[in-house]
Amino acid sequence: MSQIPQIPVSKGYRRYVLILLTFVYALNFIDRQILVILQESIKTDMDLSDSQLGLLTGFAFAIFYVSVGIPIARWADIGNRRNIVALAVAVWSGMTALSGLTQNYAQLLLARIGVGVGEAGGSPPAHSIISDYYPPEERGRALSFYSTGVYLGILLGFLVGGWVNQEYGWRMAFFVVGLPGIAIALLVRFTIQEPLRGQADGLEQQQPSTFKETLATLWRLRSFRFFSIAAGLTAFTSYGVGNFLPSFLIRSHEFTPMQVGVSLSLIVGIGGAIGTYLGGYLADKLGTHDKRWYLWISAIMCLLGVPLSLIACFADNIVVVLAMFFFSTLFGACYLGPTIAITHGLVSPGMRAMASALLFFILNLVGLGLGPLFVGVVSDALSPTLGSESLRYAIAITACVGVLASICFTISAQRLLADSSKGRLPEDNQPSLKPA
Numbered sequence: 001m002s003q004i005p006q007i008p009v010s011k012g013y014r015r016y017v018l019i020l021l022t023f024v025y026a027l028n029f030i031d032r033q034i035l036v037i038l039q040e041s042i043k044t045d046m047d048l049s050d051s052q053l054g055l056l057t058g059f060a061f062a063i064f065y066v067s068v069g070i071p072i073a074r075w076a077d078i079g080n081r082r083n084i085v086a087l088a089v090a091v092w093s094g095m096t097a098l099s100g101l102t103q104n105y106a107q108l109l110l111a112r113i114g115v116g117v118g119e120a121g122g123s124p125p126a127h128s129i130i131s132d133y134y135p136p137e138e139r140g141r142a143l144s145f146y147s148t149g150v151y152l153g154i155l156l157g158f159l160v161g162g163w164v165n166q167e168y169g170w171r172m173a174f175f176v177v178g179l180p181g182i183a184i185a186l187l188v189r190f191t192i193q194e195p196l197r198g199q200a201d202g203l204e205q206q207q208p209s210t211f212k213e214t215l216a217t218l219w220r221l222r223s224f225r226f227f228s229i230a231a232g233l234t235a236f237t238s239y240g241v242g243n244f245l246p247s248f249l250i251r252s253h254e255f256t257p258m259q260v261g262v263s264l265s266l267i268v269g270i271g272g273a274i275g276t277y278l279g280g281y282l283a284d285k286l287g288t289h290d291k292r293w294y295l296w297i298s299a300i301m302c303l304l305g306v307p308l309s310l311i312a313c314f315a316d317n318i319v320v321v322l323a324m325f326f327f328s329t330l331f332g333a334c335y336l337g338p339t340i341a342i343t344h345g346l347v348s349p350g351m352r353a354m355a356s357a358l359l360f361f362i363l364n365l366v367g368l369g370l371g372p373l374f375v376g377v378v379s380d381a382l383s384p385t386l387g388s389e390s391l392r393y394a395i396a397i398t399a400c401v402g403v404l405a406s407i408c409f410t411i412s413a414q415r416l417l418a419d420s421s422k423g424r425l426p427e428d429n430q431p432s433l434k435p436a
Helices: 011-046 050-078 081-099 105-119 123-133 136-147 149-168 170-178 181-191 211-220 222-253 257-286 293-314 318-332 336-346 349-399 401-419
Strands: none
Touching (some): 011 105, 081 170, 123 336, 222 318, 222 336, 293 336
């Protein structure tokens, strides 16, 4: 293959692309998580159980999100990634606004499935674009900065959703957060330049890999197997605990919807954003000479978050409760950027969107799909004996899964160096994952 000409890109434009894609990701999570802050109002209005809420906020969304994500990622590896992101934003934003018109549980469930289908086209192509704008030594921080969109979205979703819900009702909240996405979709389409695949790595033009080739490559990597499971277990605790935090604060600490919105926007939004960027920053710094730090950082932070979550569940002082949830969220968010970065480091540029989709398939199916559903089912099962306190114990049980996630990250780190020569296609000029 001949060397391709590089598209000249200024640092300022790279930052613009990263910031815009991060805002798109924030919008993704505003539209995804707005239901969480509204769920108590919806539960009362539609007479739902915790199991139905868990299905609505988790599994029903996740199963379509991860399933549709695979073919869209294949499309992103062979097509124009910018256009895919723009189309995805328009679809999920429209379906979010449509959620405000639903009249029963079945209609709302279908609308949320539509949001999941749209959001499946967001992250894999965005990950691939960012990895073609930022070289390997900056990629962990860039992808972590992008991943802060998760918590920026949660911050805005909780803050705006809590206020609009209290003042105008839950239906209006869906309209307020959904409709602006159409304008953002146009901004992506007409201001982001599609980068050449592999340009940030100084590689020759890469032919897109097939789904079978990408799957076979990742399956050979025992480190990927373990850190993808670890990421799924971490997300299991994050989504399981996070999606029921509003209900927990309302039921166990008598918060109003507005108090929940303000408190969780600061705790989850700011704490999660700091943790997400901190994880990438530490991984890039410590991983300069040994890439296993990308996984060790994740293991350490996951383990630290477990006791903090347990204290938050059982403390009586609300200041202690909120402080412990802040730091457990911070530590629990550190894994995301390093995990994506190490995935992209193990595969060729032509596999990156699909590799992200497969990673997110596991992460979201285990985490988003099963986490909230598990909490809801356990809460309903404990309700006959514990009453309104059943949710407290369901959240505490879920938080303990972080120990298992930490173990899986540690096992993965032990296998990373052996796998670094297996994943990429043979290229003499590709950077090694081995320590210097």
